[in-house]
Amino acid sequence: MGTTPVETVPEPKYWHLKTVLSEALDSEFAVGQVLPNERELAARYGVARATLRQALEQLELEGRLHRRRGVGTTVAPPRMGVDVAPEAGARPGAPGDAWRTEGCALLAPGALPAAVARLLDGAEGPVHAVRRLRTELGQPVATEVLYMPAALAGEPAGTGAARGSAVLRALHRLGPDGQDRSVELGSVPAEDARRLDRLPGAPVLVVTTRYLARGATVAVSAATYRADTCRLTFGDCGAMDLLAG
Amino acid sequence: MGTTPVETVPEPKYWHLKTVLSEALDSEFAVGQVLPNERELAARYGVARATLRQALEQLELEGRLHRRRGVGTTVAPPRMGVDVAPEAGARPGAPGDAWRTEGCALLAPGALPAAVARLLDGAEGPVHAVRRLRTELGQPVATEVLYMPAALAGEPAGTGAARGSAVLRALHRLGPDGQDRSVELGSVPAEDARRLDRLPGAPVLVVTTRYLARGATVAVSAATYRADTCRLTFGDCGAMDLLAG
DNA sequence: CAGTGGTCTAGACCACCCC
DNA sequence: GGGTGGTCTAGACCACTGA
Numbered sequence: 315m316g317t318t319p320v321e322t323v324p325e326p327k328y329w330h331l332k333t334v335l336s337e338a339l340d341s342e343f344a345v346g347q348v349l350p351n352e353r354e355l356a357a358r359y360g361v362a363r364a365t366l367r368q369a370l371e372q373l374e375l376e377g378r379l380h381r382r383r384g385v386g387t388t389v390a391p392p393r394m395g396v397d398v399a400p401e402a403g404a405r406p407g408a409p410g411d412a413w414r415t416e417g418c419a420l421l422a423p424g425a426l427p428a429a430v431a432r433l434l435d436g437a438e439g440p441v442h443a444v445r446r447l448r449t450e451l452g453q454p455v456a457t458e459v460l461y462m463p464a465a466l467a468g469e470p471a472g473t474g475a476a477r478g479s480a481v482l483r484a485l486h487r488l489g490p491d492g493q494d495r496s497v498e499l500g501s502v503p504a505e506d507a508r509r510l511d512r513l514p515g516a517p518v519l520v521v522t523t524r525y526l527a528r529g530a531t532v533a534v535s536a537a538t539y540r541a542d543t544c545r546l547t548f549g550d551c552g553a554m555d556l557l558a559g
Numbered sequence: 560m561g562t563t564p565v566e567t568v569p570e571p572k573y574w575h576l577k578t579v580l581s582e583a584l585d586s587e588f589a590v591g592q593v594l595p596n597e598r599e600l601a602a603r604y605g606v607a608r609a610t611l612r613q614a615l616e617q618l619e620l621e622g623r624l625h626r627r628r629g630v631g632t633t634v635a636p637p638r639m640g641v642d643v644a645p646e647a648g649a650r651p652g653a654p655g656d657a658w659r660t661e662g663c664a665l666l667a668p669g670a671l672p673a674a675v676a677r678l679l680d681g682a683e684g685p686v687h688a689v690r691r692l693r694t695e696l697g698q699p700v701a702t703e704v705l706y707m708p709a710a711l712a713g714e715p716a717g718t719g720a721a722r723g724s725a726v727l728r729a730l731h732r733l734g735p736d737g738q739d740r741s742v743e744l745g746s747v748p749a750e751d752a753r754r755l756d757r758l759p760g761a762p763v764l765v766v767t768t769r770y771l772a773r774g775a776t777v778a779v780s781a782a783t784y785r786a787d788t789c790r791l792t793f794g795d796c797g798a799m800d801l802l803a804g
Numbered sequence: 805c806a807g808t809g810g811t812c813t814a815g816a817c818c819a820c821c822c823c
Numbered sequence: 824g825g826g827t828g829g830t831c832t833a834g835a836c837c838a839c840t841g842a
Contacts, residue, residue, distance in 0.1 A: 324837090326811060329749070329759055351827060362813045367828090372760055375746055383828045384821030393743060495793045497742050498638060499762055499786040501620055504574075513829080514574055515617055517744055517762070541744040548740050548793065569818090571830060596808060607832045612809090628809045629840030758810080 327361055328368035334359070335369055339378055339389055349379075349387045375517065377542050396448075396455060396539060398495075398521060399549030413446045413458070418478035420464065430461050433524050433534045440464045444478040447509060448537075455544050457506050458537035460485075466532055485525065485533050494524040497546065502538060510540055517541040572606055573613035579604070580614055584623055584634055594624075594632045620762065622787050641693075641700060641784065643740075643766060644794030658691045658703070663723035665709065675706050678769050678779045685709045689723040692754060693782075700789050702751045703782035705730075711777050730770065730778050737771040742791065747783060755785055762786040 349355065356366040370387065373379045380390045421441050423431070434441070441461050448456040462481055466488065470480030500520040507514040518538040525533040539546060594600065601611040615632065618624045625635045666686050668676065679686070686706050693701040707726055711733065715725030745765040752759040763783040770778040784791060 325749075326759075328811075332760075353827095362815095364814090365812060368811085370828095372746055375744065375762065377744070381828060382821085383819065384826080386827060395741060496640060496790050497764065497793070498790040499620065499622070499744065499764065501617055504570075515577075517620065519742065519744065519764075545741050545743040548742070573830075598808090607834095609833090610831060613830085615809095626809065627840080628838065629807080631808060631840095 328365050328372070331359055331361065331366065331369040332372045335373060336378065339373075343389045345389050345391045347389050349389070351386060374542060380542070390542070393543055393545040394450060394455075395547045396450060396544045397549065398546045412448050412450055414449065415475045415478040415482065416445045416447055417474050418445070418470070418481060419443045421461075426461065427536075429522075430534050430536065433522070434461060434463065434531055438463075438465075442467050442470065442481045444481050446478070448539075450544075453543065454510050454540075456537050456539040457509050458535055460533060460535040462533040488527050488532055490525040490527045490532055492526040494526070496522050498522075499541070500538060502540075506538060510538075512540060512542075519544065519546060521546065573610050573617070576604060576606065576611065576614040577617045580618060581623065584618070588634045590634050590636045592634050594634070596631060619787060625787070635787070638788055638790040639695060639700075640792045641695060641789045642794065643791045657693050657695055659694065660720045660723040660727065661690045661692055662719050663690070663715070663726060664688045666706075671706065672781075674767070675779050675781065678767070679706060679708065679776055683708075683710075687712050687715065687723075687726045689726050691723070693784075698788065699755050699785075701782050701784040702754050703780055705778060705780040707778040733772050733777055735770040735772045735777060739769040739771070741767050743767075744786070745783060747785075751783060755783075757785060757787075764789065764791060766791065 343349070350358070352363055352366055352370070356363040359366065370379060370381065374381055377390055377393045379387055381387045419442075421443050423438060423441065426434070426441060441463050444460045444462070446458045446460070447454055448458065460482070462485055467481050467484040470477050470484060472480060498520050500518050501515045502510060502512055502518045504514040507516065510516075510518075519541050521537045521539065523535045523537070524531050525535075588594070595603070597608055597611055597615070601608040604611065615624060615626065619626060622635055622638045624632055626632045664687075666688050668683060668686065671679070671686060686708050689705045689707070691703045691705070692699055693703065705727070707730055712726050712729040715722050715729060717725055743765050745763050746760045747755060747757055747763045749759040752761065755761075755763075764786050766782045766784065768780045768782070769776050770780075
């Protein structure tokens with residue numbers, strides 16, 4: 315009689331709680347509505363606050379909730395689709411450009427992040443670093459730093475944001491004929507956190523782009539997108555034959 | 560004398576700890592090496608175990624660490640680049656195909672996930688759901704479910720994996736001439752967790768693809784990639800000259 | 805079996821927002 | 824000031840791994 319009846323797989327409390335809350339969000343809450351505070355929710359479900367928070371963190375990771383210190387927890391709208399197609403934002407100042415150039419610095423080769431230096435393989439000499447901020451629907455969604463060897467950028471005029479725009483124009487003038495890009499998960503560094511209106515460590519999608527001209531790398535950019543509010547969309551990469559035909 | 564000397568911004572302990580550990584990983588540890596256990600690390604740095612764990616979770620999110628229950632915490636290798644180019648894996652059984660078809664089910668329209676039903680807009684009637692698993696370097700990296708309306712798939716032969724492959728061949732035969740894809744952050748559902756050798760809730764990159772033929776959606780796939788080990792790479796979607804010229 | 809990471813608790817204090 | 828979420832603690836027990 316020692317037969318084990320069924321394979322009892324005790325589901326963690328926070329996981330079950332997440333499911334329960336998720337269903338409650340679907341059926342009983344509207345977008346933007348504020349939830350009861352954490353202490354009350356924990357009491358209501360009979361768990362410690364830390365356990366409740368583990369469930370909320372999961373839901374926030376999935377983009378279902380927004381939590382703001384001093385304010386409360388609200389139901390998040392569905393993630394917005396953010397276009398990351400090859401040409402998007404490549405032309406500063408173009409109508410509908412979602413990017414705002416914030417500044418520009420000239421870095422010595424040794425001052426480059428290791429990953430960037432690796433992608434700009436043959437590069438020697440100083441490198442322009444252009445910082446941009448992307449805003450969508452009145453909300454900051456991404457920061458980017460674009461690196462371009464000074465030798466390729468000519469003599470960008472102006473200072474600050476104006477100089478940054480000049481570097482971007484120089485890149486565009488080169489007529490890059492291809493890109494490599496990759497997407498990975500990261501956590502927002504402290505310096506970017508305030509710009510994106512998030513706490514340090516919040517999850518972000520890091521999009522690394524390599525701009526190619528005649529087979530050589532002419533620029534590299536690293537953009538960090540808020541993972542909670544953004545769904546990255548890639549234009550129709552496969553439709554080239556459609557257009558060409 | 561009440562002058563506040565500098566603007567003291569107390570950095571959270573776990574954040575500082577993460578920085579310290581990150582530097583230690585760079586300088587004192589090799590890939591694959593196991594770290595001291597959590598209780599010892601916590602004692603060594605004079606923090607509670609929960610605080611230490613918060614720092615470790617950050618580092619794991621960034622792909623720097625691997626943690627396995629019953630085993631320990633090890634230094635992770637750099638993330639592998641996983642190709643997500645439009646045609647990759649579209650041909651089951653092709654040489655070098657990283658995907659293994661696991662099975663196939665026929666779903667009633669009402670049984671579809673809401674997000675999938677929305678993308679398969681005009682679809683009526685049952686839908687094939689093909690499940691695949693992607694392995695890279697001997698390690699499972701992604702699971703995928705591909706949805707294709709039965710009306711478009713003909714009469715796929717066989718059962719299980721064989722039937723799934725037949726559906727994929729039918730899709731390939733249609734000659735889809737374009738794709739939409741998007742990437743967002745998610746957490747691995749319980750059923751996929753074991754397949755990917757992760758615990759439920761682990762972060763994943765969800766790649767949603769819409770296959771188009773003559774402007775109509777002929778299939779939709781949702782693939783979940785392990786965010787800790789994968790860096791998604793997109794081939795040269797380029798062709799900026801198409802638009803710039 | 806001993807050792808690891810994973811879960812959970814009950815409580816405290818802090819930083820921030822808004823009134 | 825009062826309320827929110829964010830950080831931190833010290834402890835307990837559980838699930839899993841591998842010798």
